[in-house]
Amino acid sequence: MSGEAKTSPRFSETTDRHRQRGAELLRIEKVSKVFADGTVAVEGFDLSVARGEFVSLLGPSGCGKSTVLRLIAGLLRPTRGTVRFAQPLAPGDIGFVFQEPTLMPWATVADNVALPLRLCGFDGRRAGAAVAEALALVGLSSFARAYPHQLSGGMKMRVSLARALVTRPTLLLMDEPFAALDEITRLRLDDELARLWQAHGWTVLFVTHSVFESVYLSTRIVVMAARPGRPVAEIAVDAPRPREEDFRDSPLYGALCREVSAALHRAMASRGAET
Amino acid sequence: MTSPREGDPSGRAKEPRAGDRAPAERAFRVLAPLLVALFVLAGWEVVVRLRDIPPYILPAPSRIASELVRSWDVLGPSLLVTVRIAALALLAAVVSGAGLALLCSLSKWIELSLLPYAVTLQVTPIVSVAPLVLVYVDDPLAAVVFCAWIVAFFPILANTMSGLAAVDHNLRDLFELYGASRWQQLWLLRLPTALPYFLAGLRIAGGLALIGAVVAEYVAGTAGAGTGLAFRVLEAQYRLNIPRMFAGLFLLALTGIGIYCGTSLLSRLLLRNWHESARVRER
Numbered sequence: 001m002s003g004e005a006k007t008s009p010r011f012s013e014t015t016d017r018h019r020q021r022g023a024e025l026l027r028i029e030k031v032s033k034v035f036a037d038g039t040v041a042v043e044g045f046d047l048s049v050a051r052g053e054f055v056s057l058l059g060p061s062g063c064g065k066s067t068v069l070r071l072i073a074g075l076l077r078p079t080r081g082t083v084r085f086a087q088p089l090a091p092g093d094i095g096f097v098f099q100e101p102t103l104m105p106w107a108t109v110a111d112n113v114a115l116p117l118r119l120c121g122f123d124g125r126r127a128g129a130a131v132a133e134a135l136a137l138v139g140l141s142s143f144a145r146a147y148p149h150q151l152s153g154g155m156k157m158r159v160s161l162a163r164a165l166v167t168r169p170t171l172l173l174m175d176e177p178f179a180a181l182d183e184i185t186r187l188r189l190d191d192e193l194a195r196l197w198q199a200h201g202w203t204v205l206f207v208t209h210s211v212f213e214s215v216y217l218s219t220r221i222v223v224m225a226a227r228p229g230r231p232v233a234e235i236a237v238d239a240p241r242p243r244e245e246d247f248r249d250s251p252l253y254g255a256l257c258r259e260v261s262a263a264l265h266r267a268m269a270s271r272g273a274e275t
Numbered sequence: 276m277t278s279p280r281e282g283d284p285s286g287r288a289k290e291p292r293a294g295d296r297a298p299a300e301r302a303f304r305v306l307a308p309l310l311v312a313l314f315v316l317a318g319w320e321v322v323v324r325l326r327d328i329p330p331y332i333l334p335a336p337s338r339i340a341s342e343l344v345r346s347w348d349v350l351g352p353s354l355l356v357t358v359r360i361a362a363l364a365l366l367a368a369v370v371s372g373a374g375l376a377l378l379c380s381l382s383k384w385i386e387l388s389l390l391p392y393a394v395t396l397q398v399t400p401i402v403s404v405a406p407l408v409l410v411y412v413d414d415p416l417a418a419v420v421f422c423a424w425i426v427a428f429f430p431i432l433a434n435t436m437s438g439l440a441a442v443d444h445n446l447r448d449l450f451e452l453y454g455a456s457r458w459q460q461l462w463l464l465r466l467p468t469a470l471p472y473f474l475a476g477l478r479i480a481g482g483l484a485l486i487g488a489v490v491a492e493y494v495a496g497t498a499g500a501g502t503g504l505a506f507r508v509l510e511a512q513y514r515l516n517i518p519r520m521f522a523g524l525f526l527l528a529l530t531g532i533g534i535y536c537g538t539s540l541l542s543r544l545l546l547r548n549w550h551e552s553a554r555v556r557e558r
Contacts, residue, residue, distance in 0.1 A: 075448050091454035102445040105549040106467045118463070119453035147548050167453075 022051030024086055025171060025203055026072065031081030032228075033067050041067040043228035045081070049171075054197055054204045056214035056221045058260065060268055064229020065207040069096075069173045072205065087170075092120045095164030097174040101156035103148040103163075109135070110144040113163045120167065134162040137196060154185035161193075174206045178213070190216055191245065198242045211264060215256045216243060223260070225267040233263040334518040342518035343525065350507060350519075354526050357503040360416070360488040361481075361534065364423030368480050371424075372431030373473060380439040380465065397429035401487055405494040415495050419503070422494075423487030427480040431473065438472025439465050471550045474542040481534040489527065504530070 026049040033042045042064040049055055057065045070076040072083055073094055095116075103112045110131050117127040135141050138158035148156055157177060164172060178186040194217055197204060208214050214221045215237055223233040239252050247253055316336045322328070323335040330338050343350065375393065379386035405422045412418035442465055450460050492505035504523050511519035546552060 070448075073448075073452055075451060091452070094452060096449065096452055098445045098449075100445060102443065102449060104446065104464075104467065106470070107549075115449075115463070116453045119450065119455045119459055149549060149551075 022053070025049055025051045026086070026205075027084050028068075028072070029082050029084070031068075031071060031078045031083060033064070033071060033076060034079045040228040042071070043230055045230060047222065047231065049203060049205060051203050052201050054206065054217055054219045056206045056208055056218040057224055058208055058211065058214045058221050058264060059224030059229070060226055060264075061209060063224045063226035063267075065209075065224060066175050067229065069175050069205065069207055072171075073173055089170070090120075092116055092167035093170045095167065095169035095172045097157075097160050097164045097172070097177040099176045099179055101148070101153075101160040103156060103159055105148050108145050108147055109140065109151070109159050112148065112159055113166050116163060116167045130166050130168075131162075134166040135159075137165060138162045138192070152185075153181050154189060157181060157189060158192075170203065172202050172204045174204060176207050176209065179209070186213070193217060194243050211257055211261050212248075215239075215253060215260055216248065221260055223263045223267050232267045235260055235263060331515055331517050334521060339518050339521040339525065342516075343522040346519055346522065350504070350523060350526060353502055353504045353507045353523075354530065356416075357485075357488055357492070357505065357527070358530055358533075360419050360423055360492075360503060361484045361530070363420045364427050364487060365477075365481055365484040365534075367420070367424045368427035368431050368484065369477065372428045372476070372480070373435050376432050376435035376439060376469075379436055386436075393429060393432055396425055401426050401490050402494070405491045408491070409495055419488055419491040419495055422491030423484045426487030426490075427484035430479040430483065431476040434472045434476030434479075435469055438469030441472065442468050471542075471546055471552060474538070474545065475552075478535065478538045478542065481538045482531060485527070485531050485534060 026047075028045055028047040031042060031045040032040070034040050045064075045068060047055075047068075057068060059065050067076065071078055073096055074083075104115070107115075113131045113134055114127050117130060122130075132141065132144070135144055138161050140155065140158055140162065143151065143155065143159075148159070151159065161177070164174075178189050181189065190213055196202075197217070204217075206214070206217060218237050221235045221237060222231045223235070224230065225232045235256075237256055239247065239250075239256065320335050320337060323333060334342070375389065379390065401422055404425065405418075408421055409415070409418050412421060446464060447460075450464055455463070488503065489505040492503045493509060495506070504527050508520050508523035508527070511517070511523060542552075
């Protein structure tokens with residue numbers, strides 16, 4: 001484990017500009033992932049994430065965004081390179097929100113949210129308080145005893161978020177969490193996520209293919225190109241916080257979206273030139 | 276999306292339940308088949324009486340009913356025997372089928388070495404195996420239970436195995452992320468996932484256990500042993516007591532329906548809160 005953080009020279013310029021700058025939490029160096037069938041999902045990936053950052057990985061589908069998250073979560077092993085945290089991690093230090101709600105249909109909302117605590121060996125009473133707190137964060141306190149099938153898609157996603165938050169993770173990984181939802185629900189959940197992040201100062205790594213979502217939420221956006229998956233551009237989003245509904249109508253938001261969009265197009269063009 | 280703030284203040288989304296079904300529809304579900312039965316039985320009775328068909332060719336329903344009452348001393352105990360055989364066989368099938376499925380899911384080697392024999396046991400017709408079983412198993416009751424078990428065992432094994440393998444990949448990742456033990460994975464994830472599959476297997480196995488019991492009794496009956504319902508039907512045939520054959524058949528059908536209703540009820544009770552198969556759709 002690297003003890004005191006040293007900011008990677010490559011990213012120093014952008015991280016220096018961060019309002020929420022903190023000590024380095026995670027560093028990925030020259031990470032490559034080659035799957036058994038020969039697919040190079042990620043190649044030469046460098047990334048440094050500081051505490052309190054909200055970093056989005058933005059790219060076309062199939063560019064290895066999800067693979068990067070899984071590598072960080074330890075669900076995949078890198079073929080080459082290293083993933084290092086500033087401190088040794090215990091189970092529960094990483095929260096993961098999948099693209100699908102991924103709830104256990106046979107368990108109530110409260111039991112679903114309690115699952116991480118149960119797996120980490122917490123006793124019942126302490127778990128109960130943590131579950132109530134997590135459900136209150138996402139506004140689902142009165143649904144603790146409901147079953148997943150009784151909830152709408154957006155509510156299921158909130159439960160999934162509560163489950164990821166219940167262990168008070170050091171790092172929250174989100175894999176296109178709202179991509180399967182309708183636009184209205186998605187905007188509302190983006191608002192809530194921005195509000196919660198603002199209030200609690202979590203470190204979030206957020207995978208998305210939506211330019212608008214990434215600009216709205218992030219402190220920094222890493223644009224990725226596909227085949228092999230790699231970072232090609234990095235854009236700091238210095239818009240003031242808290243960001244609320246009206247930020248979406250501001251000229252600054254429009255300008256940032258155009259900038260990120262252009263970077264994404266370049267990333268996709270570079271892929272087109274190769275294939 | 277229903278936001279919790281706009282949602283039902285009781286904290287529950289509106290959800291149709293079996294109990295909410297309109298009373299008219301529920302009554303119809305019972306009445307309609309009953310009406311059909313009444314209609315068919317009445318027609319049967321009328322035809323037999325008008326044509327004056329003798330009972331050894333085709334007994335009227337009234338004659339079958341009176342025979343059922345008259346020979347209850349013989350048929351009643353036999354019914355109990357058959358029910359007991361089917362129940363024992365089903366119990367054995369549940370324990371061995373689910374148990375073997377679990378072992379197979381824990382070890383690829385067990386699966387590879389044992390599964391072919393489970394399949395062989397299943398595809399060999401029970402009628403041809405039963406006489407052999409009777410040769411080697413002394414106790415006739417045990418022999419019949421064994422035959423019924425052979426038939427009932429496979430659907431439970433096969434279904435439970437599919438269920439144990441049907442675990443959601445993301446949930447598996449989630450369990451891994453939080454450092455779940457093998458035991459926690461099994462108890463909190465794989466077994467609940469497999470439950471609906473197991474119950475579907477149980478419903479099939481329930482019917483098959485009865486079929487296996489009847490087939491084995493037929494075979495055992497010729498060997499001079501057995502007091503189950505199937506043997507009573509056979510016996511009545513030898514004596515050309517056609518009304519009693521029908522009465523025995525009626526009781527067998529009733530037993531099968533009973534087993535089906537029992538396993539369906541169990542399935543509904545265990546899955547009502549979460550599984551699609553046990554939920555009522557609102558239209």
